[in-house]
Amino acid sequence: MKRKGSWRTRFGFYWIAVGSAFGLGNIWRFPYVVGENGGGAFVLLYILLAIVIGSSFVIAELMLGKIQKKSVLQATIEISKSSKKPWYLAGRMCVWITTIVTAYYAVISGWVLHFLIQFLVALFAGEEVFSGSWRFLMENGWLQWALGSVHILIVMAVVGRGAQQGIEKWLNFVMPIFAICVLGLLYQSLSLPSTPQALRFLFYPDFTKLQMSSLLNALGHVFFTLSVGLGIMVTLGSHLREEDHAPTAGLRVALVDTITSLIAALVVFPLAFQASPAAITDSTLLFEILPPYFISQPGGIVFGFIFFVSLYVAALNVSLSLFESLVSNKVDAAVGKLDRTSAVWRVGIVILVIALVPALSSNILHNVRYAGRGVLENMDGIFINWILPGIAMFLIWGIRSSYSRKDLQKNFLSSETLESVVLLNPWLFILKWVAPFLILLGYALRIYDRL
Ligand code: PHE
Numbered sequence: 001m002k003r004k005g006s007w008r009t010r011f012g013f014y015w016i017a018v019g020s021a022f023g024l025g026n027i028w029r030f031p032y033v034v035g036e037n038g039g040g041a042f043v044l045l046y047i048l049l050a051i052v053i054g055s056s057f058v059i060a061e062l063m064l065g066k067i068q069k070k071s072v073l074q075a076t077i078e079i080s081k082s083s084k085k086p087w088y089l090a091g092r093m094c095v096w097i098t099t100i101v102t103a104y105y106a107v108i109s110g111w112v113l114h115f116l117i118q119f120l121v122a123l124f125a126g127e128e129v130f131s132g133s134w135r136f137l138m139e140n141g142w143l144q145w146a147l148g149s150v151h152i153l154i155v156m157a158v159v160g161r162g163a164q165q166g167i168e169k170w171l172n173f174v175m176p177i178f179a180i181c182v183l184g185l186l187y188q189s190l191s192l193p194s195t196p197q198a199l200r201f202l203f204y205p206d207f208t209k210l211q212m213s214s215l216l217n218a219l220g221h222v223f224f225t226l227s228v229g230l231g232i233m234v235t236l237g238s239h240l241r242e243e244d245h246a247p248t249a250g251l252r253v254a255l256v257d258t259i260t261s262l263i264a265a266l267v268v269f270p271l272a273f274q275a276s277p278a279a280i281t282d283s284t285l286l287f288e289i290l291p292p293y294f295i296s297q298p299g300g301i302v303f304g305f306i307f308f309v310s311l312y313v314a315a316l317n318v319s320l321s322l323f324e325s326l327v328s329n330k331v332d333a334a335v336g337k338l339d340r341t342s343a344v345w346r347v348g349i350v351i352l353v354i355a356l357v358p359a360l361s362s363n364i365l366h367n368v369r370y371a372g373r374g375v376l377e378n379m380d381g382i383f384i385n386w387i388l389p390g391i392a393m394f395l396i397w398g399i400r401s402s403y404s405r406k407d408l409q410k411n412f413l414s415s416e417t418l419e420s421v422v423l424l425n426p427w428l429f430i431l432k433w434v435a436p437f438l439i440l441l442g443y444a445l446r447i448y449d450r451l
Contacts, residue, residue, distance in 0.1 A: 013244050014252050017062070017236055019171055021257045023318035024108050025225035027311060028286045029380075030261040031268040033221050035280030038209030039201040043265070045210070045218045050258045053438065054222040056430045057396055058233050059250030063411050064399045065237025066246055072231025073329040075238070076395070079402035087398035093391045094231035095329050099347075100383055101230065102322040103148075103354035106155075107376070109315040110147030110359070111137065115291055116312050119305035127295050134287060138362045145359035152351055154316065155323045160344040164320055171317050178310030181303065186263060188297075189270040198269035212449035213385075216442035220385035226257055227321070229392030235325045245414045247423065283377055323347065386446075393439045400431045 034042055068075040076091030114137050122129050137143060158167060189195070223229040237246060271289045272280050279288050294304035330343045357365070361375035370378050400408075405428070412427065413420050 013236075013240060014249055015172075016168070016239075017058075017233070017249055017253045018256050019168070019314075019317050020232060020236060020321040021225065021227045021253050022260055023314050024105065024112070024311075025221070026257065026261040027264045027314075028108060029221065029283075030225065031265045031272075032281065032283050032285040033217065034202070034265055035269075035272075035282075035285060037211070037214050037217055038206070040203050040205040041207045041210045042214055042218060043202055043262070044205045045214065046222065047258055047262075049218050049438070050222045050226065050254055052430060053219070053435045054226045054228065055250045055254035056427055056435065057223070057228040057392060058226055058253050059247045059412075059427065060396050060399045060431060061228055061231070061233035062237035062240065062246040062250055063408070065234040066240040066244075067403070067407070067411065068234075069238050070234075071238060071325060071328045071332055072234040072395075074332045075231075075234055076398060079398055083402040085398070085402075087395075087402065090391065090395040090398050091231065094229070094234075094395060095326065097383060097387060097391055098230045098232070098322055098326055099350060100354060100379075101224075102319065102326065103351045104358045104376075104379055104383070105315070105319055105322065106148040106151050106351060106355050107144055107358040109151045109312070109319060110144055110149075111287055112308055112312045112315055113147045113151060114143075115287065116305070116308040118291070119294075119301055119308055122295075122301045123305060127301060130291065130295055134284075134291070138284070141360035141363040141365070144362070145356055148355045148359055149352055151316070151319065152323075152348055152355070155319045156344050156348045158316075158320060159323050159327055160341055162340075164324065167313070167317055167320060170313055174310045174313045177306060178314070181307045181310060182263060182267060184303075185267045185307075189267045192270045192274050194273035195270045198266075198273050201273070202265055202269055212445040215438065216389060216446045217385050219389045219439060219442050223388045223392045224384045225261060226254060227318075229388045229395065230322075230325070231329075231395070232321055232325050235328065236321070245417060245420075247412055247414070247420055247427070248417055283380065323351075389439045389442060393436055396431055396435065400428075 034046075064075050064079070065071070068078050070078065072094045073088070073091040076094075077088045080086060080088040114133075118129060118133050158164060189198075227233060240246065240249075268286060268289060269280070271293050272285060275289055275293065279285050282288065290307070291304060294300035294307070297303070326347045327340065327343045330347060331338055331340055334343075358376045358379055361368075361379075365375045368375050373381070408428065409424060412424050
């Protein structure tokens with residue numbers, strides 16, 4: 001059976017999956033999470049978990065989609081029916097958390113849009129426009145909401161017209177330019193006097209810096225950055241052709257995504273140590289550090305503009321996959337009673353309302369603080385570090401126990417990739433034992449820490 005695919009490009013399936021994984025999680029979230037968690041030892045933990053647990057989960061989700069040819073809600077309903085266990089609850093939770101993540105992601109994408117506009121204006125009006133612009137954005141929650149809303153409206157227009165392929169073409173066009181920008185930045189960053197300090201911070205594993213919360217934080221970030229635990233990979237997997245090999249795709253996604261995150265950290269940390277070391281634990285790190293640096297360099301305005309356009313296209317692509325997943329789940333669930341346009345509107349309005357919370361976090365809600373952190377940081381912490389690992393585990397448990405070993409084996413082994421023979425047993429073992437053990441240990445340590 002073949003499912004009508006809307007995410008196919010001539011670059012093949014990998015790039016679609018990589019495109020959905022690569023986004024603000026790598027460039028914006030990773031550096032500050034590393035800063036927050038003390039550097040080298042956390043980076044090491046993250047790399048290990050991404051390769052071992054993250055890639056195994058990506059493979060399992062893709063496989064569920066490929067076998068069922070459905071998005072996550074319907075796919076989990078199917079496995080519930082066949083196994084007579086309530087796995088559909090995992091599907092519902094995925095949709096629920098996707099809704100929140102889409103809203104929160106829209107606000108951060110709005111920040112990117114803000115700098116894109118600032119650089120565009122600066123191209124014509126000169127660099128003075130920048131003075132105080134970041135502070136202005138942070139003090140103005142309604143502006144953040146407005147920018148997030150513009151982002152969501154763009155996403156709604158694209159998804160409503162089914163024009164994702166247009167964005168994919170854009171992505172194929174801007175990503176090489178983005179890669180060149182980032183490599184140029186990497187070269188510059190690594191020539192700064194603060195480089196040795198930054199490298200030491202990032203790669204010297206001082207295990208005493210790990211905290212009780214680090215394991216769960218690392219797992220949460222791994223799932224977020226690889227787009228697992230929300231069912232996005234199930235939807236992507238549902239468009240795989242018979243001959244596409246989910247394990248190869250999963251491994252490549254995890255590798256490419258991890259490498260890009262490390263490069264982003266290598267760009268950001270030397271700059272941060274040079275400019276304002278105090279900012280390294282802040283969720284605003286990227287936006288506080290990069291724009292002033294661009295401005296201080298000759299030709300930096302053009303460079304900054306290109307950088308933020310590329311980052312925005314990546315963020316847009318991720319938002320499209322999140323939004324598309326919500327819409328297709330809703331349309332599938334209504335079995336013919338809801339047309340796509342109404343679904344796009346309904347989902348869009350819900351997202352716009354939820355986005356008010358993170359958007360207003362830095363001003364109207366700035367007194368609402370918990371554990372010394374504001375609303376946006378707490379949303380990030382609660383949904384990504386606490387809830388995402390649990391949902392991911394639940395979903396994977398459902399997949400692992402609903403199929404026989406023979407079914408999983410049939411989808412895992414491939415005559416073209418002989419490594420698949422070697423990797424089959426470790427993969428099953430990781431899904432069944434290693435991942436649940438580490439996730440539960442992460443929760444236990446975190447709770448123990450709170451007591
Ligand atoms: N992986 C994306 C990023 O790194 C974020 C994302 C999370 C996308 C969950 C889809 C699902 O930016």
